[in-house]
Amino acid sequence: MSTATETSTHTHPEPGSRNDREIVDAKVIVTCPGRNFVTLKITTRSGVYGLGDATLNGRELAVASYLQDHVVPNLIGRDAGRIEDMWQFLHRGAYWRRGPVTMSAIAAVDVALWDILGKMANLPVYQLLGGRSREGALVYGHANGRDIAEASDAVGKFIEQGFLAVRAQCGVPGVKKAYGVSNAKGYEPAESELPLETVWNTPRYLEVVPQLFEQLRKDHGNHVELLHDVHHRLTPIEAARLARDLEPYRLFWLEDATPAENQKSFELIRKHSVTALAVGEVFNSIWDCKHLIENQLIDYIRTTIVHGGGITHVRRLADFAALHSVRTGFHGATDLSPVTMGAALHFDTWVPNFGIQEYMFHTDETDEVFPHDYVLRAGRLHVGDTPGIGVDIDEKLAAKYPYAPKQLPVARLEDGSMWDW
Ligand code: GCO
Ligand code: MG
Numbered sequence: 001m002s003t004a005t006e007t008s009t010h011t012h013p014e015p016g017s018r019n020d021r022e023i024v025d026a027k028v029i030v031t032c033p034g035r036n037f038v039t040l041k042i043t044t045r046s047g048v049y050g051l052g053d054a055t056l057n058g059r060e061l062a063v064a065s066y067l068q069d070h071v072v073p074n075l076i077g078r079d080a081g082r083i084e085d086m087w088q089f090l091h092r093g094a095y096w097r098r099g100p101v102t103m104s105a106i107a108a109v110d111v112a113l114w115d116i117l118g119k120m121a122n123l124p125v126y127q128l129l130g131g132r133s134r135e136g137a138l139v140y141g142h143a144n145g146r147d148i149a150e151a152s153d154a155v156g157k158f159i160e161q162g163f164l165a166v167r168a169q170c171g172v173p174g175v176k177k178a179y180g181v182s183n184a185k186g187y188e189p190a191e192s193e194l195p196l197e198t199v200w201n202t203p204r205y206l207e208v209v210p211q212l213f214e215q216l217r218k219d220h221g222n223h224v225e226l227l228h229d230v231h232h233r234l235t236p237i238e239a240a241r242l243a244r245d246l247e248p249y250r251l252f253w254l255e256d257a258t259p260a261e262n263q264k265s266f267e268l269i270r271k272h273s274v275t276a277l278a279v280g281e282v283f284n285s286i287w288d289c290k291h292l293i294e295n296q297l298i299d300y301i302r303t304t305i306v307h308g309g310g311i312t313h314v315r316r317l318a319d320f321a322a323l324h325s326v327r328t329g330f331h332g333a334t335d336l337s338p339v340t341m342g343a344a345l346h347f348d349t350w351v352p353n354f355g356i357q358e359y360m361f362h363t364d365e366t367d368e369v370f371p372h373d374y375v376l377r378a379g380r381l382h383v384g385d386t387p388g389i390g391v392d393i394d395e396k397l398a399a400k401y402p403y404a405p406k407q408l409p410v411a412r413l414e415d416g417s418m419w420d421w
Helices: 060-075 083-093 100-121 125-129 148-160 202-220 236-245 265-272 286-294 310-323 338-350 364-369 395-399
Strands: 023-031 037-044 049-053 137-145 165-170 197-200 225-229 253-255 277-279 327-330 354-358 375-377 380-382 410-413
Touching (some): 023 060, 037 100, 049 100, 049 338, 060 083, 060 100, 083 100, 083 310, 100 125, 100 310, 125 310, 125 338, 137 148, 137 338, 202 236, 236 265, 286 310, 310 327, 310 338, 327 338, 338 354, 364 395
Parallel strands (some): 165 225, 197 410, 225 253, 253 277, 327 354
Antiparallel strands (some): 023 037, 037 049, 137 380, 375 380
């Protein structure tokens, strides 16, 4: 064993030293086992590697190029243990800050470094964050149906499987392809190479949603937690009306009731209703939700690891939210890979102001490409104790599923005007 006087810290060969943690390779892996995922694999001199998810649904190759062309050359030779400094370097150093592409790329690096640190310390990441605050993370599943009866049956199936919380969406009479409704086994919005054009009708939607939740409470009682995603379709005053109309059915939350770029619009919804509000799956930084959080205009913040700059930034966001009684409710649709789900679950296991975690089943092919140690038991997801984030990638298998271009749909009003999908 060498001593500090014999070798400089730059070339120190002993385990855990800077040299051991030197990044020697960083590889961007694009695979499509049922849907597209972008994964960053960072390898250190010691051979320990870490994974980070960089998937941005419908714009995957933009992040792959950001990483490959602009970030990877900066990683080689750096110390994988300087997680905070790396975050600051990539955020400040690019000059061009924030935005989904940049923040997803930074997140991939950040999570890969936390994974490496965990593996080197022989500890699961939740332990590095400060340890367990709970045994399992409450999750909600996605139930949907072409009409109210079908949606209610679907909710019943989730309850039978042990789910304690279920998001419910149903078809809107006169609307051909309502958000969240699918006749396939799992709801998967990015269906076609070019965006599917859907038509939207707000009055019909505002009529059917309270009827749906009235029926769900009749059929399933008051104890199951029910959630609903408006998916940015309403104006602030319409959102206020829906939130008020849903009050009798005591939703766990009403999500993305109106687009949140205009954060002040949530004041209007709050003024008219006590329905809990969730926002933020499309946010990328603390600055996107600062006004919403510090004015207590929302109850749950949805920004998760992959689109919010990784564990390092989302931890800052969650701490800020805790000061204002806002809890986490991380985005967890199928376009977030098991790598994000693993990292999010370590976070959920630790974060004091945890609320809920969204959880949709990935396809068997995706689960095979990304073996992981988290398990669902009685409505909660449990992380394993594998060092790091507990998710791996089978690169040979990943190579069998080449990238397949797919985009999210768009929505138009009946007169042809573009609307928010
Ligand atoms: C959700 C989301 C998703 C998004 C999808 C976009 O709450 O789960 O709204 O269904 O539409 O993640 O890529
Ligand atoms: Mg949503």
